[in-house]
Amino acid sequence: MAERAAAERAATAAAVRGPLLLGVRHHGPGSARGVRAALDAAAPGVVLIEGPPEADALVALAGHESMRPPVALLAHAVDDPGQAAFWPLAAFSPEWVAIRWALGHGVPVRFIDLPAAHSLAMAAQEKAADAGEEEAGPADEAAGGEGTHEAPDVERTDGPAAEGLRVDPIAVLAEAAGYDDPERWWEDAVEHRGRAEDPLAPFAEVAEAMTALRERYGDGGHRRDLVREAHMRLRLRAASKEFGEFADGGGVAVVCGAWHVPALASKAAVAADKALLKGVPKVKAELTWVPWTHRRLARTSGYGAGIDSPGWYGHLFEAPDRPVERWLTKVAGLLRQEDRTVSSAHVIEAVRLAEALAVMRGRPLAGLTETVDAARAVMCEGSDVPLALITDRLIVGDALGEVPDDAPAVPLQRDLTRRQRALRLKPEALERDLDLDLRKENDAARSTLLHRLALLGIGWGEPTAGRANTGTFRESWRLCWEPELRVRVAEAGIWGTTVLAAATARAESAAVSATALVEVTGLAEKCLLAALPDALPVVMRALADRAALDADVGHLAQALPALARYLRYGDVRGTDTAALGEVARALAERVCVGLPPACAGLDADGAEAMRGHVDAVHTAIGLLPPAGDGEDSGDGQDAGGGEGGLPGRWAAVLTKLAGRESVPGVIRGRAARLLLDGGRLADGEAARLMGLALSPGTPPADAAAWIGGFVGGTAGGGMLLVHDEHLLALVDTWLTGIPAAAFPDVLPLLRRTFSAYEPGVRRTLGEVVRRGPGGGARPAVESTVPGFAPGIDAKRADAVVPLLTLLLGRETPAPPSSDSLTGETS
Structure with missing residues (x-):
């Protein structure tokens, strides 16, 4: 039987002329299994994959023992790291399977798509054109966009140029087959399809279908696809010359989006392809591997080639047999972790229901729709609340890939990775809460790292209210690592090679360029939280300069609270705050002088805003420490309290506001309330x-x-x-x-x-x-409650005193007189 199978594979390979074109659906487990079977049967001498050619040098890392999908190729412009693109790969992606097959068999792997240097520049041009700007000509202008974009969905390509719409080939084929759901059609046609006797036959069928679609819809009206396909044809010709055809031994296998198969099979002239590539803009780009997540593979995340259920697809690819039974067992395990009562009987009944639904709906096997319906009915008791948990944890999933340490990375990324390991703060795709005790050295270091990253715009953690406590030594964060943060790290790399150096340089630059006083005040607080002693002098000089020039009381009032908070609570971190104290007290003095005239003649909105400023300043002055132990404030009283210090001057300001008729009522009322709470009325x-x-x-x-x-x-x-x-x-x-x-x-x-x-x-x-x-x-009014008088009847209340004394076991009083029956006591 082995000899017969070998003879069949040899006959299949001999029948193939030209390159072997394996059209796939990106992130399709059925396509991935088909690619592996086709490569086993054809045994090509080289594997060409749709992707940026600059990644050829990174292919070997895919076989590293520390590399675990989902991962992505990240390309970014050297001069503008924010201009970036991703090529995600999951364990069930056909391209990833082809790479691992080639590495396992010692076969060369090459990427043939348009280089990332051109893709990034063209994306910048398209972005500028969409914004109504002039089309960027030079390479450096073409790369000048901000933010990130992901590699386009090269398999779900563009629609007719005349209509200006994008056509989903899977949706078109599903509609032709009478399906209203493309995902359900794909499962029936590919995922539930048994192993074909000829592993190349399914790809021939897909190529035939895509050829008909390309004849109907053309290139979809996007010139980028034409340029990409021209480059792929040129790379394919070069590989064919080097490795020959299958009939001559070896041969070339191409794994690409099924939409591109007709274009690669066409006999376009070399000159025509080179003409399409002439004048394409270019930037200098760098590539590396980065971790990816299943959530970012989901279509809801905005990724163009996304799928609705990456977790489900991963299960289909990994399950050796009985995928429905294994899946519903996972569902039961998840629900048990959430303290829901789910037994093996529930699993058995859910499997039976899923299979029955598949038969009723005319499907070859139970798919995701049937398993979800069965889980809702049997395990979730008809509720969508636990079903949402199943969707989030299993159907989409929270898997986070891993990349080897020796993968190329900017120096800042390497320093961040070292700090994360030293602090035992592992990046995770699943959102989690982190409570820190700043009195502990490791927790304080974690807090410092998160604050430094926030200052650099790397939003790994977001401060939250956390659990209730009265101490100022606690911090609560909500952490979630997204793949895009790698791009943010690359962007922040221009400020320095370490997190400390980059955060310091970023703070100094922000202090110099800040135009508003509140910006510099917030920056000073961030520098203290992030422990940036080298940046603090620059920020303090900028703060003093802005405070001296800004005469707007509202701006001064906005700037004061942040300084006061840190002066009161900053000593938990052991930071010297003497310089902040001088600036804060100067701001408070200027607010006391300028607030009364600033409160006159305000409209309703302005009065409400000023009321907020009054509250903030009142709290801040209460937090400000004295100017010094025994230090004289200039009027014979201690600066920290008494009637002559800053609190006394602030109380005088509130008194003026409370009694001045030109001040809006909301401010007068608030001033009176603050005086009342402070015991000054x-x-x-x-x-x-x-x-x-x-x-x-x-x-x-x-x-x-x-x-x-x-x-x-x-x-x-x-x-x-x-x-x-x-x-x-x-x-x-x-x-x-x-x-x-x-x-x-x-x-x-x-x-x-x-x-x-x-x-x-x-x-x-x-x-x-x-x-x-x-x-x-106020005058008493008749009660509206039946049986109750407007007020208390003292005579009738006194009548119960002897009885209460007796019940409490005290000395029995003299018996009440007969008048007590009428409400009189003796």
């Missing part, structure tokens, strides 16, 4: 200010704004009204006296004020209003 002064603000001569809208400033927000405003019945009575009396015509204008302001309270506070406040504040704050 005399007894009854808050009620006097509220009475003035709510007097009949005050327009209802202004009065509502004052109330919003005084008790608005979540900072205890509701509880203040609950416990101070006198203030509540003033509000209640004012509210009931608003004219009917003015009430609709006041209602939105009041709703915004009181809706911010916690539900329990609103409920308590409503109960107090219902029964009416005590102490004679």
Whole structure:
């Protein structure tokens, strides 16, 4: 039988003339299995693969023991690393299977697509043309785009030029076969197809179908495909001359998108192909391998050649037999990890249901649709909530590839990798939360690294609120490593070869180029968090210069809180903050001087914004430490407190704001509230200010704004009204006296004020209003609750005292007189 099989393969190879064109669907497990079988049968002398030729030098790394897909070829312009492209490969990608087959059999591998140097330049031209800009001519202009783009879907190619639409060949073939779902047709036609007796026959059928599509739709109206195919033909001719045809031994096998097979089989003239390549722009490009993820292979991620279910396709490629049974077993394992009750009986029943659905739907085998329907009905009890978990973890998946250490990389990437290993902070594709205790050396170093990367624009981690705690020594991050971050690292490489050097240079450059004071203030805080002592002097000089020139109180107020926060809490990291203290106190002094006139004559939006500034400055001044132990502030009082220090001057500012009629009501109300919370209002002064603000001569809208400033927000405003019945009575009396015509204008302001309270506070406040504040704050009204009087009946309440004394076991009092029955006690 072995001799017979060898004779059949020899006959098949002898029947082939010219290159062996294996048209595939990118990231298709059926195509991958077919490519492996075809290569085993044909045994070519060289394998040509659709991809950038600059990657020929990187092919050997695909056989490295540390290389694990999914991975991608990353190409970026040397002068502009942000102009980049990816060529992703998964374990079930036909190109990856062809590479591994060639390396395993000692066969040369070469890439034949348009070089990345041209692709990047052409992409920049197209981007400029789409933006309505002039078409870039020189190479350096052609590479000047920002951001990244991914390699185009070379198999799902363009539509008719006349219609300007992209045509999906798989969708067209599925529609011709009577399917409304291209993925379902692909599974039935390819994935569920048994092993063919002739391994080359399926590719001949695909080539025939694509030839008909190309005759119908042409090149799709995109000249880039024409240029790419011309270059592939030239590379194919060169390889054919070197390795000959299959009939002569060896031969050439080409693995490319099925759409390109008719173009590669055509007999185009060499001169015509060279003419298409003439004048194509070019940039200097570098290539390397980078890890990729299944999520980035998904179509929802924006990748042009993406698939809907990379995790499912990976399972189909890896499962040796019984793919449905093995898949549903994975589903059961995942649900058990999430504490859902799933037994082996559930798996058995789900498999039976999936197979029954396949028979009812006329499918050769159960596919993804049937397994999902079966899992929803049997394992998820009809709920889509656990099904979403299955989709996220298994159908899409969170696999992250690995790349050997000796793969080419920019120096900054190598330093980052060393730091990640030293800190035991492994990049992961799955989003996870990280809590750091800054008192621990390793956690503090992790925090420093993440802050430095954030400063460089490498968003590996995002700060979060984290678990509830009152300490300032904790940080919480949400980490998620995306392949695009490799491009960000390459971009940041222009600032330095290490993370520390690059972050320092980036901070210094940002400080020099910053135009707003708040930008420099935020940068100073970032430098402190990222532990950049060399950059801090440059940033502090820029901060002092901007603060001296900026006269806008709003800008000063925005800049102050960040400085105050770090002056109060920065010592957790052991950073010297003396220089920041001087700048912060100078800013606070200027705010105290300029705030009262800046609050006059503001409209509603400006007043609301200024109210936020007042809150921020109040908090910041409370955090600012004294100028020094025993240091005199210039007026005989200590700079950190007392009536003469900065807090005393700020209290005087708030007093001016609270009593000045030209200041908007929301700011006057907020100033009065801050004074009340700080214990700087005399007894009854808050009620006097509220009475003035709510007097009949005050327009209802202004009065509502004052109330919003005084008790608005979540900072205890509701509880203040609950416990101070006198203030509540003033509000209640004012509210009931608003004219009917003015009430609709006041209602939105009041709703915004009181809706911010916690539900329990609103409920308590409503109960107090219902029964009416005590102490004679307002006239008693008849209760609307049956059986209850408007107030407390003291005589009847006293009647229960003897009984309570008896129940508590205390000395029994004298028996009550007969009058006690009528509410009188003896």
